[in-house]
Amino acid sequence: MPEGDTVWQATRRLHEALAGHVLTRSDLRVPKYALSDLTGRTVLDVTPRGKHLLIRVEGGLTLHSHLRMDGSWRIYAPGERWRGGPDHQIRVILGTEERTAVGYRLPVLELLHTADEDRAVGHLGPDLLGPDWNPGTALANIRRDPDRALGEALLDQRNLAGIGNVYKSELCFLLRVTPWLPVGRLPAEYAAHAMTLAKKLLDVNRERPQRVTTGRRDQNLFVYGRAGRPCLRCGTRIRVANQGDGSRERPTYWCPACQPGPAPSPARPTN
Secondary structure: OOOHHHHHHHEEEEEEEEOOOOOOOEEEHHHHHHHOOOOEEEEEEEEEEEEEEEEEEEEEEEEEEEOOOOOOEEEEEEOOOOOOOOOHHHEEEEEEEOOEEEEOOOEEEEEEHHOHHHHHHHHOOOEOOOOOHHHHHHHHHHHHHOOOEEEHHHHHHOEEOOOOOHHHHHHEEEEHEEEEEEEEHOOOHHHHHHHHHHHHHHHHOOOOOOOOOOOOOOOOOOOOOOOEEEEOOOOOEEEEEEEOOOOOOOOEEOOOOOOOOOOOOOOOOOO
C-alpha cells in the first residue's frame, strides 16, 4: 500500500532514471493533457511531497501524480518487456534514450506550472521524509481538533504528510492506544513521542523493499493485515474495523488487550 516511504522510493528511482536527461517520448493519457508534449525538455528533478510525486521539467512545468491505493511508476530499459499492467491502465509514458518511465493506474495526474505547485501540495502538513519536517508543527496540527480520533488525525495529510493505514495502525499499537482515542485524551508525553516514532518508522523503512515495524525476521508488522491472528505481544486475537466517515475503505487493525480504550463493538453473528 503506497505511503510516504513507498513514494520516496518511487521518487528516487524516477530521479535516478530521468533527472538530467532529455525526454524523447511523452505520452500523457489523460484527456485534458492528451495534446501536451514534453518531448525535448530536460527533466530537472523528481521530488516527493508526502504521498505526492512531482516531476519537474525545464520550461517551468511540473507533472504531479498521486499513487493512492494501487498506482505505481515502473522504470524500463530499452527492449525490456513492460510488466506493470495492461496497456489500458497506463496513464503516462516518459522516455529518454536510456530509460522509459511508465505510470500505471494513477488516479491523479496533472500538468501544472512549477510556480503553481502549491495548488496541488500546498495544503499538506510537514512531510515526515521531507526537509520541511517539523514535529512541533505536526503535533500542533493534530491537537487543533481534540475530539477527533487519533487514527483519523494521523491520516489527515493536512496535519502531517506521509502516513497511511499501515503506519496508522502500527503507530497506535506501539503507543498502546486505540486509533479511536480522541486526540485530546492522548497523554502529552505520548503525543510528543508519536511524532518522533512516526518519523523513525518511515525513516528506517524508506530504504527497505518490505516494511518492518517489529524488528523481527519472522513477522514484519505487529497488527496490520493480521486480523484474527494472535497479538505478537500478548496473544489476544487482532481485530479489524473500518475507520472514518465511510467515504473510503480504511481498514484499521488493533489489539483490544494491548490497546485499551474506545473501539467499535465486535460484529454480532447473524442467523
